[in-house]
Amino acid sequence: MGNTFGQVFRVTTFGESHGPAVGVVIDGCPPRLPIVLAEIQTQLDRRKPGQSRLTTQRQESDQVEILSGVDQGLSTGTSLAMMIRNADARSKDYSEMRDKYRPSHADYSYQAKYGIRSVEGGGRASARETAARVAAGAVADQILRNAGIEVLAWVESVQDLRAEVNDETVTAEDIEANDVRCPDAAMAERMFERIDAVRKDGDSVGGVLRAIARGVPPHLGAPVFDKLEADLAKAMLSIPASKGFEVGSGFAGTTMLGSEHNDAFYADASGRIRTRSNHSGGIQGGISNGELITLRVAFKPTATILKEQETVTKDGKSTTIKGRGRHDPCVLPRAVPIVEAMFRLVLADHLLMHRAQVASI
């Protein structure tokens, strides 16, 4: 249970951190969609380990293989399966973890629930699983691009270091311009130094990702349980190490007056209904209103650190543990393509749901 996401564009991921492979099966992909392997690979390369000294040094080429559902570069409408083989698995780094639980990782809770777990690399809880989501997100992107929708995410803050970025003008190139994936170049440098200093000290840090979607028409979403922001929240909070989600003004809106917070409507020169401000983050009543969709996702400091910490053994004896193996001192730079992928999966799913129910619009 819990391995499938989406209703029409339905993705099921499989695989563990140190197993033979991770992968995804997409059911419900529309037929005759161009599936360009190089574009899927580009997204995977943004997520893969070993990109800079700020990321885990595990060496994985993350080459994607398409196993089914594509013929002569086009989707066939049948189940589309993709696989990424694991190459650099080092089980010896994890021998201590068989008996000891890493603080704030998934070791104890998986063991408590199932009475068994894949220990090496955190098994299914490892961010390695998100490679499969990124591959699926690249397919969803094809659907969105055909509909004129663009999704971007970037690092907005690392601890107290916060970038100022213009949602309206930021580009994918600005985001990829540095290893941190923060489009504010001066702040990116300070963030790099902070993460690097923390890494040298064997510790970790967290921060906030900003994500936006442009060109979303005013009709994606559904009432009550399948509100667009509810599905986005689930998508984002399903990413390992995510701890918070905001849409639009989010928690900051709680300090404003209604008269300040309301997004006044007007009709622009072409007669299109717009809002003067966008505290709603482009979603009202669970349905997109045609403005920019704006989100924030909070990520905690990486659980595994190279410092001695208090824990217990499987049989409850108190002990200490010091992280070994290769870990990200800050997950944010690699989380950018994952947040984009989950955003795209939700929007593609809602686009296809809209077409299924309200096809003529």
Ligand SMILES: Cc1cc2nc3c(=O)[nH]c(=O)nc-3n(C[C@H](O)[C@H](O)[C@H](O)COP(=O)(O)O)c2cc1C
């Ligand atoms: C891109 C990315 C990389 C990550 N790398 C690590 C890592 O190297 N070490 C680690 O302990 N956790 C890492 N995590 C987070 C763990 O997978 C996560 O904290 C763990 O599964 C427990 O889940 P929770 O934090 O959501 O409760 C990473 C997360 C992401 C998104």
